[in-house]
Amino acid sequence: MDKPKTYNFAREAAKALADTQLRDNLRFATQSLRQKRLAVFDDPDETEALREIGSRIKARGLTHLPRLLEELEDRCWENGIVVHWAETTEEANRIVLSIMEAHGAKKAVKGKSMVSEEMHFNAFMEARGKQALETDLGEFIIQLNNEPPSHIIVPAIHKNRKQIGKIFADKIPDTTYTEDTDILLATARRILREHYRTADIGISGVNFAVAETGTLCLVENEGNGRMCTTVPPVHVALMGLEKVVAKLEDVPPLYRLLCGSATGQRITTYFNMIKGPRKKGEKDGPKEVHLVILDNGRSRMLADPQLRKVLRCIRCGTCLNHCPVYTRIGGHAYGSTYPGPIGEILMPQLDGLDTKGELASASSLCNACSEVCPVKIPIPELIRRMRNESYLKKGTGVIPGHGAKRNAVEWIVWKGWRYSQTVPALNWLMLKTLAITGRVLPRVGPLKAWTRVRTKPVFAKESLKQLTRQEGIRHE
């Protein structure tokens, strides 16, 4: 994934807002996803109960995380799965590379994995002469066009059928332009089938890793996940360490929440439960299965009782579909692996508040995200935490890069505001001053931003405090 050298959120957002085709594509796609979700979660009481269960399963998993991870590791080894631990994305990439090199592997086929995006896996492998081929249809499309995903679940959500037809015609040899989705699908299928057959290694993500049984669960709709995990001789599964759950019985509620929230399905077309390599006498399946468990800052999040809540996320992407900001600017503007509301609270923790702190400003705190989050992550509360840490004195925060936005002007403004709202005489003075000068305030700073598309607010000649006194309302 290409990260612009000087990332500027305001500039990227403005660019996206000016792209009317993008706006139309996003509006259409996210509205359809919201409607599908609502059709599945049509009983508010049942949905609420399910979300409560889901959030508690994940919260319990996080409470016991170190023990569960060790249990998972033991069960996996017993099942014949080779377990690797990676503290950083660099380490994780090196682990996969060494597995590939041990098998003389050149070509990897990949099922959809956000952790691999977090690792910038494809770029890492390509720089070392390895081929990393995306097989999820959306990922396949954007890889053809050399773009990063713009959504956690629907990576090509920003493209419509015509744009996809054009990408196919431009990038795939001997392909003519068509808008016919059946033909486009058949083309992708033909290419991908050949890749599965000739790949040396298959890469996948993990949706749930069950500690008690050592089972890796993989949720998908296209069968590409099953192909990647069964056809090549080696399968490497990548997971963030928060994906572990205690018991097999934890999976059905989470699975239902994930399908319903992500795509509005009651169940996906494929649900893979992987419990090790091909056994003696079995005719198919990989000969080796590896599991790479990635930390990348997650244990630091786990250590803080509030930040820990981010780790409940099951990557359904529904907060994106419901966010009035994401649905207008799309994923690329966030310049990050994870866009949207979840990205606003995850990226500053992964990349630091100094580089991604701006993302936390991309919210009106309307609570649309927390209303639908299947595991009840209080996203607005965490956005406030990001904003707060951005202004903390160095050494007093928890998140890397905290204090990056600390500045004298804002400090003075908020101190002044505080005294005008806590000292009645100063409050009176402020109201008087606004009444007299409010109409002639110069259009600078916040007022300039405000009046770009709005008239200036008209300050009242008499405040409510004065008015109530005149009207004989009892003061106390």
Place this chain on the structure above:
Amino acid sequence: MTEFPQNPSTVYYFGTCLSDMIYPEAGLAGIRLLQREGVDVIYPKGQSCCGQPAYNSGFPDEARAVALAQVKAFSGSNAPIVVPSGSCAGMMRIHYPLLFEHEPEYFKVKRFSERIFELTSFLRHSLNPTYTDKGPPITLTWHSSCHARREMGCTEDSKALLRQLSNVTLVELENEHECCGFGGTFSVKRPEISAAMVKDKVRDIQGTGASAYITGDCGCMMNISGHMESGKRPISGHHIAEFILERIHG
């Protein structure tokens, strides 16, 4: 579920800072609607702002100082505190306890928070008023603030009061669930995104064919009407308290 006091004789009124600075008539109208039901309304003069601007901008220390000033201003008795804004009410009822979760003042603040009620919910559930519409026929639409909808859950109460007005036709707003783009400091910190949101909201309001929109939150009104006025659109915005008061007085 919120428990509403039944036919209280006295209430406190928290007018909100926006109504103090910009919309005093809306604030006063809320008081009049309460008085109309025979309630004695006290307006503590030490009140100012709920603290939400600082809280949402990443300055919780400043928000706490301002919150404590409100707790003090309303400490004369345990009477319910009525707030003509879903957003400010949500801040005081739901967020104050979170803001003071790890502070020694927690229990004092929590007791204060439990006395907070949004105006239209309080009218409907505690006072159950009857309104007779004396105004001419009018077609309206309703804009709900996000915190009225998702924190205070008072949207249905506001609409129920409006539906009592016999000459008012209430048209549902498309994308009613969606934020108008105000978000307090969001509107000036991310002006480009906020502008896109308010443009869409105004387009949807225009699409209803209504000649006015009603809301329970002055922040949204300042944003939506500010954008409408800059484009000279002939749709007026009214705070629900002011609108009801006008209609029942004819």
